[in-house]
Amino acid sequence: MTSQTRARAAIILAAGQGTRMKSPLPKVLHPVAHRAMLDHAIDAAVGLSCERIVVVVGTHSPEVRAHVVKRLGEAAIAVQDPPLGTGHAVRAAEQALTGFDGDVVVTFGDVPLLKAADIAPVFAGEGVTVIGFEARDPGAYGRLIIDGDTLTAITEAKEASAEVLAVTACNSGVMAAPAALLFSLLAEVRNDNAKGEYYLTDVVELARRAGHPTRVVFAAEDSVMGVNSQAELAQAESLFQSVQRETFLAAGVTMSAPDTVHFAWDTQVGGGTVIEPYVVFGPGAVIEGGARIRSFSHVEGAHVASGAEVGPYARLRPGADLAEGVKVGNFVEVKNVKMAAGAKANHLAYLGDGSVGAAANIGAGTIFCNYDGFNKARTEIGARAFIGSNSSLVAPVSVGAGAIVASGSVITEDVPENALAFGRTRQTLKPDAGAAFREKAKAKKDAAKAAKQK
Template sequence: MKSSLPKVLHPVGHRAMVDHAIDAAEALGCEKIIVVVGNHSPEVRAHIVKRLGEDAIAVQDPPCGTGHAVRAAEEALKGFEGEVVITYGDVPLLKATDIEPVFGGKGVSVIGFEARDPGAYGRLVIEGETLVAITEAKEASAEVLAIRACNSGVMAAPSQLLFTLLADVTNENAKGEYYLTDVVELARKAGHDTRAVFAGEDAVMGVNSQAELAEAEALFQKVQRETFMANGVTMSAPETVHFAYDTQVGAGTVIEPFVVFGPNAVVEGGARIRSFSHIEGAKVGTKAEVGPYARLRPGADLGEKVKIGNFVEVKNVTLGTGAKANHLAYLGDGSVGAGANIGAGTIFCNYDGFFKHRTEVGEGAFVGSNSSLVAPVTIGDGAMVGSGSVVTKNVEAGELALARAPQVNKSGWAKRFMDTMRAKKAAKK
């Protein structure tokens, strides 16, 4: 990947690739999930421990091939009598539904795919309904290289059988590694069933470069867009809208072009998300409108029919039904009551350099343009704040707050000033 970030921690849909693999295992209802890691990637280990705990870790040290990696999990699976399925941390698009067909066999089952360009993929040699062998491209004859059925690497077998076969795998090959694929031929020679089931090529795509990561992201986004549109979400330019792995959007929502969803975004039905908006960790209520050019950050919670307009940023603020902030505002840490209006250029001054504080704006309140509300502060129900005010004290319900210097007009001052400056400028020429 030519990156300081370990490969399997690179994200697809704002989620690390290895987490996609774990998600699929969890969706299958697997009794145990073991992640094989190397000592060269402590970040990967820490990531897995945080999600699954230390018991989910098996260490391969040093790396000596895929067969060797699976054997590293043998101790962690000691006493387990079910079927073991082997998947990969750099195959982020594989779903539980793609994996399910490998289960239920008495011997070894492999997921294959029909490759558009078989290239360097291992080939599946199939006779009738039997998978005879998996041959690595580097060691394949011209006849085998012509086969389009390729190995995804995903394999399943009863636990005891799998590790018995792995014990007989050798590293007598061009790379000097222990190939997991050798299990198929060993199983067949021992009289066990060997079979292949097939998934789509995109589903089993592995990521080994930044270009392939971008390709996986594009495939992920395509599926997300198609799913949302099938469920009643309107997108006039879906190819410009980007979703996270956990984005939720209700039917009847309209998403305009060039909208980005980060993790943990929920949009209820009937909302409108206008162009060039970014939504992450936020909830948008029914019939609310966001944007264009709006940013909703974690903790933003917009009630029904709330309007957040252009160049408005909201962070950790709850807005009640019908509240509005139509332009050029920052709302951070607090609440805005139902029907309240936040004028253009209003700032919730929530940070004193050390701590965050809350601003509470009551129902039906009106905050005039270019106001600064210095938290902690409360604007009561139905209260008003005059434009350009810097509010540092609570405003009670129904009050008008004016916190600005009185205007003074000095007769003739501007003309005298300009005449003087023009004369000075002329004298320098």
Template structure:
């Protein structure tokens, strides 16, 4: 059976108090909408329809960056969830498979839950996802009769007896596309909010004599985000889960609660991660590496045996080969550091390649930007770059070469050559005392005037 995803992402999220659409707020540095899309991708959907509203253009841009085939539809007026799903009708015209309705602000749905919903569809016309709530609060209640779901009652419309039910509605459902839109056509808005509730399709389906059931999942999977506090709590849930997975995989986290992971962080076993390390998107760390305290990594690859930090920053395009060293207060951007090379102290290496076993001295900078364009620095193998060397790109330093401390390199350096480019030092006897006397006299005159 083919499937289509309909992801509801039209809400403004007033309680977020933000100009950013709610579904674009990030968890683990990835927008909530993308978490939902990735969860749904396990079903290999034939169509993915994003129902947008507030900030439609921004939401569409993010959705299509994840899936260029995503179809965007706009809910101009916020008239309820059934009305929102109805906006996908034209995008799914002629589609005869199943629709799975997801929410863009529910980021923790697990792939196996969606698979169980589709499996349950084989014997039912309509499948709802529910959960046992520790605190049912204001959730809609699922009124069950054995395996049959009789109806869903919103908290505002529920009786005291119905409010005592702890099996609650997540808002997700699976149904044949044409049947779903037929059911939605019968949904009214005679309720406390005057909205068209998607949940009403259950009772309508039961009146038609259709088979309706509910599949249960852990409450954590249904966690929705409606405020900044919810966002922080959701991110904490993700971080705890992701850290636990790394520990199970054999990664050492010296202070787990201080390590911040992105949604796509990959770390190999026997890697050691010290306290207060931040992983941005797009980081892969191979087995047996060491990431030392207070380092920040994004968009980079760290090979086996490499040591990074403390206080290092790896930016997008940083490629560290095996047994490299990137030390304290070093920044690497769009640069390849070959096997055994060292960049240990207070240096910036950007738009560059550094050859095997090369040593980059403290305070070295690749001057890669001329104010308009970026240029590349190429440093060969077994090169010794002296401290405080400025490499003005584009420039090449050959294998086995050396630069003297304080050199400004503006021309290519041949293999095995020594580059020296600095002003001649002059020592002037007694000038320091004379200069200090002059400065002190000047300060005394200024203080007297004051």
């Protein structure tokens, strides 16, 4: 059986305490592009078609364990207790991989930019394979000593000679090997070092001594960057956004100020879309080609069809579904509402839980009153209906096709098709009462001011 056809498994190391993050949130749960770093690592393993994924967690972070169990199940958990180095962490996953006969790759829960395509080459050979990178500033990274196609050693910077320190090929920490070989080599790793820890990198020397092939494949430095601090988290976010912007620009998306647009990990945008400056996409946004997203808008969990226009200063929340030609204007919020072709809500409205028919017009200040403090209810607006400004539609309620709701109305009952609905009291006029009110109010204010000065 060739390495390309062997079964694959992934061990993701996520037991570090992450003290340099200085945050109550466990390090690997910090998000990059609105997705936990650990989920990025799991995504890469899924993308590699790994039939087993094991995440090594520590006892100090029950939140990490719960996160993994929710996504992968209890069988994906291995516990490292106490933490005694990377080699020890990988051995903690051995029992979870009992009976597995295939290749195992070891990755990290705090390396969010590493993709399946970056990792895949480790499975192309036999023996032990390490992912390396050419460092702009090698610094404290372990150096890879390479002879032709063979990885002859990994030398830690603190133990390296001046000649070795000049090497720019560095170790990412990601390693792959057949499961049986990996765990047999790890069983030989010793902790006779200053920290008393078991190092995964020792596997390379042990493999060479035993006559197994050792090799290195290279990935871009940015793709293998680890996150250990808030500054590095921000750097990872910046790198992710840079790649996404370049990808969308290349696909025909127009962005006049791309550095001001922020995407989520799963944002979909079709070519021909125009995205104005200062737009933020949360998870689950799907924008079809030819739409326009105007400045200072926030789009999350929403679908925007071709020809629709959003913003400026609009907010689309999960469940918003805008058909062709829909206009959602400034300071309009839409949540769980499907707006049919040509419908408009141009300004200052809240549309929550319901539907808006084709070519309907929602006036400024309209509110779908969808929540009674306990339950949500829907508001249904028919095609070509006109909702006057400053109207409150108290759900559950429907307004039929072609109906008109007068401005300032509070609608609590269904409005039939083509009807005209008023939900307000009759205006009352009292001649000269305004002048009398002002005189009375001024006298009261003057009296209070005089009393205060005494």
